[in-house]
Amino acid sequence: MLRVRDEEFAEFFSARFDTYRRIAHALCGNWSLAEELAQESFVKVYARWSKVRTETADAYLRTVLTRTFLDTKRRGRAREHSVAEVPDTPVGGEHAVPEREVLRAALLGVPPGQRAVLVLRFVADLSVEEAAAALGCSTGTVKSQTARGLAALRAAYPESTRSA
Amino acid sequence: MPVDEHALRELLDGPAPAGTTSVxxxxxxxxxxxxxxxxxxxxxxxxxxxxxxxxxxxxxxxPMPPAVLRSVPTEVDWPRVDLRPASEPQRLDGGEVEPLKALYRCPVSGEPQVGYGEVSGALLGATRTAVTRVLPKTKIGYWDAPTAGITADLDLTDSDGVGSLSVRSATFTGSPIAAADALAFTDSNCEPPKRHITEDGTVVQVYPMVLSEPIPTLTMRARIFRPNGLLVVLEVRNSGSIHVRDGTERQPGRPTLPMTELQLAQLAVWVA
CATH class of the missing domain: 1.20.5 (Single alpha-helices involved in coiled-coils or other helix-helix interfaces)
Known part of the structure; x- marks a missing residue:
């Protein structure tokens, strides 16, 4: 019985871990922290695997990941590399895509709550209802937070890049 | 790249370090x-x-209130007679063993004499029946009337040893209350007896435990004064027939009486 459970979870893990690690990276902007957030989320999913099952595991995983990220922000565990000024030259080496890194840096300038909404809605490509379920709030809150988050994102975006 | 929310989707793509977490x-x-x-x-x-x-x-x-803690009361809650003994208390040498030591007696003189007669079979039967009800766990012997039928003894045996109950009967003149008052200290007791009066006017008195001499013997009595002039004396002792030597001399018996004051009172009410 336990072996079947572990095999199911291993399949689930293999299919999703990289995606959720990238989502976590979009939230926090740090690969080490993203790895930690993803790992912690999958551990919590495993602990409740018999209850969440595969049908609801994705929704539960999104909820756990988002709340774990917001908890780290509330506890002051912000280990992300905060960027006060968006760099003129995107980080990531000569093979990095400049526009993507500029956008990523701008996203990190958005407040965590609004950033979480933006990531769920546009990076994870969730509907308003799914994002509301993941955050444990109303759809109206998701909509308003989305609008504010986009405004904050645009404000954080470099003028020169914005007009390009 | 414009600031388009849909451009955020591209953040999932691109190079990323290899993951280090294994399943x-x-x-x-x-x-x-x-x-x-x-x-x-x-x-x-x-x-x-x-x-x-x-x-x-x-x-x-x-800690519980006394009424709860003392789940098995040993003393009857009748009021004591409001009388005082005529003499001063004298301490008896009851030895060092409780409760024989520290007992006092108040000798009486000039109290009315009662003439004891033969105990009726009906009284003995009623008394033994009452004993079986009051002491359901005690082994009850059979009546023995060695003194010309004036006193009848009954062995009472429990886990503490053998004790006994004796019954005597006599007649008195006057009202039951007056006779009871006159004999309130007849056991040389210093503390007044406890009294209960039944509906038909019978007075039942339970006396304090006293020490008989010369061989220390614990004794507690109840007296029943019936309106028809009949006096019944119930006497509980800490010794039984096995403690009687040479027919009359009584040896020290068990350390306690075979029944409590409350049980003696219940017995007296049954007999009354």
Whole structure:
């Protein structure tokens, strides 16, 4: 019985871990922290695997990941590399895509709550209802937070890049 | 690239360092998390059960009001007669063994004499029946009337040894209350007896335990004064037939009486 459970979870893990690690990276902007957030989320999913099952595991995983990220922000565990000024030259080496890194840096300038909404809605490509379920709030809150988050994102975006 | 919310989707793409988390590690940590949750729940349950058990234990060991604590009363709650003995208390040498020591007597003189007669079979039968009801766990012997039928003795045996009950009967003149008052200290008791009057006017008096001499023998009596002039004396002793030597001399018996004051009072009311 336990072996079947572990095999199911291993399949689930293999299919999703990289995606959720990238989502976590979009939230926090740090690969080490993203790895930690993803790992912690999958551990919590495993602990409740018999209850969440595969049908609801994705929704539960999104909820756990988002709340774990917001908890780290509330506890002051912000280990992300905060960027006060968006760099003129995107980080990531000569093979990095400049526009993507500029956008990523701008996203990190958005407040965590609004950033979480933006990531769920546009990076994870969730509907308003799914994002509301993941955050444990109303759809109206998701909509308003989305609008504010986009405004904050645009404000954080470099003028020169914005007009390009 | 414009600031388009749909451009955020591209953040999922692009180069990324290789992940270091293995499913084996996640499963290991997940099992540990399950174990911690189970242990925490078990600890809470144990603490709650412990607190409940401790509370119950404390409640059981907490001091109770006297009426609750003394679940088996030994003394009858009748009022004592409002009289005083005519003489000063004299301390008896009852030895060092409780409760024989520290007993006092108040000798009486000039009290009315009563003439004891033969105890009727009806009285003995009623008394023995009453004893079986008052002392259901005591082994009850058979009446022995060695003194020309004036006194009848009954052995009472329990886990503490052999004691006895004797019955005598006499006649008196006057009202039951007056006779009871006149004989309130006839046992050389210093403390007045406890009195109960039944609906038909019978006076029942239970006397304090006294010490008989010369061989220390504990004795407690109840006297029943019936309106028809019949006096019945019930005497409880801490010795029985096995303690009688040479026919009359009584040896020290068990350390306690075979019945309590309350039981003697109940017995007297049955007989009355």
């Amino acid at each position: 084996t590690e996640v499963v290991r940590l997940g099992k540990r998390l399950v174990y911690v949750r189970v242990a925490r729940t078990s600890l809470i349950v144990v603490l709650v059960v412990g607190m409940v058990a401790g509370s119950l234990n404390w409640l059981q060991s907490a």
